[in-house]
Amino acid sequence: MERRTFLKIGGGAAGALLVPVFGEAIAAEELMNPVGLAFKKSLADTALNAAAKAGASYCDVRIGRYLNQFITTRDLNVENIINTESSGVGVRVIANGAYGFASTNDMSPDSIANAARQAVAIARANARLQSEPLRMAPVKGVGDVAWATPYKKDWRTVPVKEKAEMLIAANKAGLDAGASFMTANLFQVNQQKYFASTDGSYIDQDIHRLWAPLTATAVDKATNRFRTRDGLASPMGMGYEYFDARPADKVQAAGGVTTLYRNSYDIVEDARAAAKHAREKLTAKTIEPGKYDLVLSPEHLFLTIHESVGHPTELDRVLGYEANYAGTSFATLDKWQTKKFKFGADRVNFIADKNEKGSLGAVGYDDEGVPAKRWDIIRDGVLVNYQATRDQAHIIGEKESHGCSYADSWNSVQFQRMPNVSLAAGKERLTPDEMVKDVKKGIYILGRGSYSIDQQRYNFQFGGQLYYEIKNGKIVGQVEDVAYQSNTQEFWNACSAICDQRDWRMGGSFFDGKGQPSQVSAVSHGSSTTRFNGINVINTARKIG
């Protein structure tokens, strides 16, 4: 069933309109029945009115129903199948210029009104320690609207047996291809989020995401060595059609070393390749440390982008609001104000985009009711903007919020979270194979591996899943024990080539943690295969006792 991405609805007819969209129910599963819109609107109004009466100058209400299904498998066995459901209401207010937040899982009008009053009391208490009142960028109320992740197959309608069998088939393919052990898991998320605010918005959103990570392990007991290779699938904001394994979505890696995937995934094929690669790693040559030109595939580069570009351009970090945990940022306001701060080479352009189809961060509206948008963060290598919410927009001279507010649950307070931040494809025609031809001494890295970066995002160290040595323009074979260490600004200024749009695809982080208490969000980062010249590579092999 093809979903419409934007559904304009009104008043009482809303509930009736949504029912056919959710499709037929599966046996004894009530997961498919959304909470009625009229009911949600009346609950939201109860909170908005109670907050106003208690003296709030602003109030937003989020009524959430969060459904997840997790399937875990190990070799030929299903370890567990877990369905989770969590429902409740979160109320955020501004009173005396400060925020207050309270939540309840009791969906009665009395309880919700009480939460609103509690939020106002907390705001008043917080105001006493507030140095200046909050300034919220304006948002035009949008009335009754709805948005849903575009998908063809709803994961909730696919029988668990079919999903489990797909994972077991992948494990079997891996074991048959030489893995000692296989694991394959499936995470599926559905967030039914209703947002209402005193700005006059009533926004109903239905968000779907999924991810199928797998790991092949090869063991050699004689040498007491083991090596793993994780799957190369990306988590996506789409439906179960991701597992259709359409040939058109398959991409050959440079030198044909493996198959990569765009908007659909062949889990069995990847499991087979993972097993073969893990086995090869047991005897792969150990890397000679030194300077190398790195050719980074999008399946790897997304995490480097996430850590070294996504996080340092979060405005709350820049301002010091995450100083106690996630940290601050080297990309400070004074650097941005010069309009000349060379974050990267001229060819480096980063775009934030909350509309990107299939991405984890795609929504119609953020958790402050701000419509999803697209804007530049780095243009021609220069830092030009940040990621902001309503209360931060004025600090960087913006008239509107970027729409970067997100809460991971009805009982979490929303705050600034990363939108999809992607590296624009190169303007000149270039394929990964052509890119490799220009490399004398290099390493081609695929897949997400070890990642670590300091609290201001200067010094990082990353590893991958697969490393191929490049000598005089040719891929010569797998190498092991590779990690690269660099400084963010030096690294992005060492960017020497970016493949064109034909090679552009997304990777993503399904469980990105931030905040205290910690909240997770999901975000995608797209790129084409990209080269960085003269990067320091260390050897990570060690011997213990």
Add this chain to the structure above:
Amino acid sequence: MKLLNQEEAKRICDRVIGFSKADECRVGISGSRTGNIRYAQNSVSTAGLNENMTLSVTVAFGKRQGTATINEFDDKSLEKAVRRAEDVARLAPENPEFMPAVGKQEYKAAQTFFAPTAAIDPDYRAEVASHSIVAARSNKLVTAGFFIDTTGFETIANSNGVFGHQEYTDLNFTCTARTEDGRGSGWVTRSASDARRFDAREASAIAIEKALRSVDAKALEPGRYTVILEPAAASGLLGFMFGGFDARQADEGRSFLSKKGGGTRLGEKLFDEQVNVWTDPWNSDAPVGTWDGGSMLPRERRDIVKDGKIAALNYSLFWAKKQGIKPTGRPGNIIMAGGSKSLEELVASTKKGIVVTRTWYIRSVDPQSVLLTGLTRDGTFYVENGKIKHPVKNFRFNESPVTMLNNVDELGKPELIGSEGNGLQMVIPSMKIRDFNFTSLSDAV
């Protein structure tokens, strides 16, 4: 929302088990009331109260198993959760490794609930924030911090008669102080079950002192140094390793505890003989629930590392049966023995070394050797001839906790650190370690 007492929780468990038509039914209920206050830039940024209760139902038909969770507790919702778990179980393939629910168990309670923590209110939390903010302002510093307190309960039951109910309290405080120009930064962490053991003023003063002392850090060449790791700095590395004490992984040849040719390294000496680590749910510094929620087996006091030798590994019910071993509950805490010396005394006996306040962004680089990478943060100081000489720029390290615990010079006084994201409450000493491997410098403050 009222937290459930033992009788109320028992009633719900009985009700859920009564709804089940499956061969067996396992129930878990957890509920908590969590208050928190977060501040940054010398102002409160958010504060909130969060109440939630979750029911988890796992049922099995033969070797087919399914789980459902829900956070509503009326009869209709309880039955819905059971039916949902049953539907999933009926559709699930058989799991040859399925282990039936355990029979009735005895759980000897630990004291995990403290009324002074349960009584914490918004005024108390505001006072905690205020201690940091007022002290930071008077020192021309900028502070950011987070205080969280939880009062909750855990209940488990199954259709074989298992029942356990435990109420607990917990608090955690972290505070960062930075100079206005961003050239100095200090940090502190505190955990406690009992609020009487927590002093926000004392803790904030440490973060402030470190911020003031860390200004104008000098760059030292990366390389191997003697380090004095504060308990919080050491726990980040050790937590990673103790999370990996799994017998099956070791038997299968995919762990640092695997033996060449097959089997595990149980009984082998892997660390310096000063290293003694055990688990004890009744430990008064880090009391934890006295059952393991997964297997529903009771936890016990047992040695994990004795005089540097591996003394115990964790067995799942399935792996224990396969290996012919009596299974025990997985630990909820890790206690490492130390000495009586304070940090200052460890510094006083050091000719040349580096004091590390905090380690950050630690990730596994190679599970074969437990090689970890990460960085120092918020107070790194150079020691010469028994005295702290000056602050130094932060380092990235690439080091294995196995190597680290072989290079122990001296252990200081243990402190409760709380859980480092691996679910284990840890009591860890400060430690002086030889040849700790710093591989590059970081500009971050």
